[in-house]
Amino acid sequence: QGFITGALQNFARKYDVPIDALKFRFEVMGHYRAQEDVAAAERADTEFDDQEYPKPDDGVLVHGLYMDSASWNVEENVLADARTGDMNPPMPIMHLLPDPEYEAEEDRYDCPLYKTSERAGTLSTTGHSTNFVIKCLLPSNMDSDHWIG
Secondary structure (H helix, E strand, O other), rough: HHHHHHHHHHHHHHHOHHHHEEEEEEEEEOOOOOOOHHHHHHHHHOOOOOOOOOOOOOEEEEOEEEEEOEEOOOOEEEEOOOOOOOOEEEEEEEEEEEOOOOOOOOOOEEEEEOOOOOOOOOOOOOOOOOOOOEEEEEEEOOOOHHHHH
16 A cells, blocks of 8 residues: 555655545556566566666556456456466556545446455455455446446
C-alpha cells in the first residue's frame, strides 16, 4: 500500500492537488512483461532495462499481477471469463494514473486486488482484509453481478 500512496503523493505534490481529491484511472496496456526477465535482472543485481515501456510522466506501471477466475481479453481490452485450464493467467501491464477529475465509466467492474492469492487475512479497522490492497476499476462487457459469486 505504500507504493500506491507514494504514487498518489508524487502526483499531488507535482500538481499541487490535495491527495484526498485523487482517484486512480486504471489503464490496462494490453501488453505483458516477461516476469522471468525481470527476475533474472533482480538476481543479477542489475537494473531491468525497460526501453519497451518507458516511465510514464504521471502515475506508475504495474506488472506481475495475476487473475483469479477470470482472464484478460487483449483484443477487446476487457475482463473476460476464465479460460479452461488456466487458473491464474497473468494480467497485462497496468498504468495507475492519478486523476482528480476521474469519474468511473459505467462498464467498469470494481475488481479487488490482493497481496496474495489467499484472500483471507486479518480484518483491519477499515473493514477490509489486511490482504486487500485496492479496487481496480476494470472494463468489462458483463454486469458486475457476473463477477461476484
